[in-house]
Amino acid sequence: MDPIANLVLGLTLLITFIWLRNSQRLKLTEPPLVPYKYPIIGHTIEFYTENETLIKKCREEYGEIFSLYVFGRVITIVGKELCPEIFKNHETFDFGDAHRDIFPIDDFLYRPRKFFRNVSASTQIKVSKEFNLYTERIQRQLIKTIDELIGDGKVLQSPLKFFQYTIARPMVAAMVGEELCDDEELINSFACATSDLMTYLSIPPFLNFIHPVIHKNFIICGTGATARDARKTRKARLSNKFHREVIKRKVAPIIEKRMNYMKKLGDACAPQVDMLQHFINAFRKGYTVDVDVVTDFLIVNIFASVHNMSTFLTFGVQEFANHLQFQKELLDEQEKLYDGSTYNLDQINKMKKLDSFIRETLRMNIHIVTLEHKTLSSHYTFSNGYQVPEGRIVYIHAQGIHYDEELQGQNPHEFNPFRHFERNLPAARIDKSLITFGLGKHACPGRCFAINGIKLALHFLLLKYNIRTINDEKVMAKIVGPYKVPNSDKRLIFEKKNLKKMALP
Numbered sequence: 320m321d322p323i324a325n326l327v328l329g330l331t332l333l334i335t336f337i338w339l340r341n342s343q344r345l346k347l348t349e350p351p352l353v354p355y356k357y358p359i360i361g362h363t364i365e366f367y368t369e370n371e372t373l374i375k376k377c378r379e380e381y382g383e384i385f386s387l388y389v390f391g392r393v394i395t396i397v398g399k400e401l402c403p404e405i406f407k408n409h410e411t412f413d414f415g416d417a418h419r420d421i422f423p424i425d426d427f428l429y430r431p432r433k434f435f436r437n438v439s440a441s442t443q444i445k446v447s448k449e450f451n452l453y454t455e456r457i458q459r460q461l462i463k464t465i466d467e468l469i470g471d472g473k474v475l476q477s478p479l480k481f482f483q484y485t486i487a488r489p490m491v492a493a494m495v496g497e498e499l500c501d502d503e504e505l506i507n508s509f510a511c512a513t514s515d516l517m518t519y520l521s522i523p524p525f526l527n528f529i530h531p532v533i534h535k536n537f538i539i540c541g542t543g544a545t546a547r548d549a550r551k552t553r554k555a556r557l558s559n560k561f562h563r564e565v566i567k568r569k570v571a572p573i574i575e576k577r578m579n580y581m582k583k584l585g586d587a588c589a590p591q592v593d594m595l596q597h598f599i600n601a602f603r604k605g606y607t608v609d610v611d612v613v614t615d616f617l618i619v620n621i622f623a624s625v626h627n628m629s630t631f632l633t634f635g636v637q638e639f640a641n642h643l644q645f646q647k648e649l650l651d652e653q654e655k656l657y658d659g660s661t662y663n664l665d666q667i668n669k670m671k672k673l674d675s676f677i678r679e680t681l682r683m684n685i686h687i688v689t690l691e692h693k694t695l696s697s698h699y700t701f702s703n704g705y706q707v708p709e710g711r712i713v714y715i716h717a718q719g720i721h722y723d724e725e726l727q728g729q730n731p732h733e734f735n736p737f738r739h740f741e742r743n744l745p746a747a748r749i750d751k752s753l754i755t756f757g758l759g760k761h762a763c764p765g766r767c768f769a770i771n772g773i774k775l776a777l778h779f780l781l782l783k784y785n786i787r788t789i790n791d792e793k794v795m796a797k798i799v800g801p802y803k804v805p806n807s808d809k810r811l812i813f814e815k816k817n818l819k820k821m822a823l824p
């Protein structure tokens with residue numbers, strides 16, 4: 320067949336395919352698409368500049384489910400009634416697939432799609448169950464870091480940056496062992512691996528107007544500079560390969576040492592207790608293991624843990640400084656527990672008011688709409704009859720759930736740190752009233768670890784310092800599009816108290 324005939328046949332097939340797909344879509348009873356003024360732009364500007372107002376207005380007018388036109392595609396937003404359906408139908412709605420458009424982790428690490436599924440989650444479940452084996456070293460490293468970074472007191476200019484380092488060191492201890500806890504280069508990579516990429520990740524996806532793949536490839540290219548290319552420039556810090564090379568260089572000798580040890584003493588020898596060892600065990604073939612694979616799994620866990628934990632630790636410290644009226648009651652609990660030694664899990668579990676304070680921090684500082692899931696089946700019919708087609712990204716109006724009176728009790732817009740203490744709801748418990756960690760089968764497996772880490776950090780900070788803002792001014796989270804991020808414009812003051820002696824086990 321000649322090329323012209325080929326082209327005509329190809330175009331005919333393409334048009335038929337698009338027509339068939341669209342005609343099939345036309346049959347769906349889609350959620351109402353909120354009218355917009357400007358074609359192509361749709362709701363994009365309001366979504367990014369006045370998200371809270373836009374979503375509130377749409378909820379009032381359209382209720383539980385509606386669609387918006389943002390960055391060249393229709394997205395659907397659901398509220399508290401339909402949200403459990405998203406998590407329950409995890410084969411239809413996939414968080415990882417939707418999140419990959421924003422944070423293409425497999426591509427960053429040159430791995431096939433879904434390469435990191437399951438192993439990361441199952442490792443975290445194991446780690447959570449053995450958390451009591453991690454508590455001592457986490458406390459030791461937290462106290463050391465706080466001493467080094469704040470010492471006799473400090474005014475913190477950029478609290479999030481500071482708390483990234485506070486969390487990074489105990490995470491080095493938990494992930495690869497205490498042997499590397501004084502390695503500043505490694506601590507820096509743990510602290511900054513995620514936030515350094517934010518420069519690229521937070522660029523609004525204008526290229527999605529053409530096609531989502533173009534924006535995704537732009538991020539991948541932007542962050543893809545090698546350490547060698549980038550070391551001498553500011554770009555070094557924006558490159559995913561840079562931190563990957565540092566981490567691999569640091570852990571490779573440790574892996575080799577452990578493999579030799581196991582070879583010498585056989586499988587019966589007591590393995591190290593840390594995430595690295597779990598990954599070695601998961602991927603070793605005899606007494607060899609692919610160091611690149613183990614490194615990449617560590618990196619995925621760093622991406623999942625350090626930035627999230629430091630963000631909520633920052634929010635926690637800011638909420639503490641914001642609410643003078645609750646400080647005494649929270650402090651009393653910490654002082655009663657303090658005996659100068661390290662805490663075991665039972666003692667950490669006694670920090671019930673602090674736990675409730677953390678749950679309230681997680682509740683109040685949730686993004687406005689978040690937990691986007693991609694529809695994987697040909698379509699999905701919600702229990703109220705509305706249908707969404709394959710490929711549709713469905714967001715959850717998380718703030719609506721977290722500010723709902725029926726779910727949260729009285730005055731849901733107010734920060735009440737003891738709200739969950741009274742209802743006996745621990746911070747790590749996921750249910751329909753707290754979705755910061757997701758819900759259902761794929762809910763965050765690292766949540767107990769995260770809560771305990773944040774709790775210990777807050778416990779030591781509260782005991783050691785009077786924490787306040789300049790002129791006792793309230794620090795509100797910054798809203799960037801649909802996201803809430805810690806405010807880095809307001810400084811935090813840490814004044815050292817006359818505490819007897821801070822334990823350094």
Ligand code: HEM
Nearest residue numbers: 414439440623624627628755756757758761762763765769
């Ligand atoms: C405050 C801190 C944290 C927050 C807010 C958070 C939040 C989340 C969320 C929302 C998800 C997706 C849930 C879903 O698919 O429905 C998730 C997944 C995950 N998180 Fe966390 N996380 C935190 C800390 C951690 C820590 C400390 C670790 C590990 C040490 C961790 C490891 C993971 C892993 C491995 C997954 C993937 C689970 C899967 O695909 O089944 N997270 N996390």
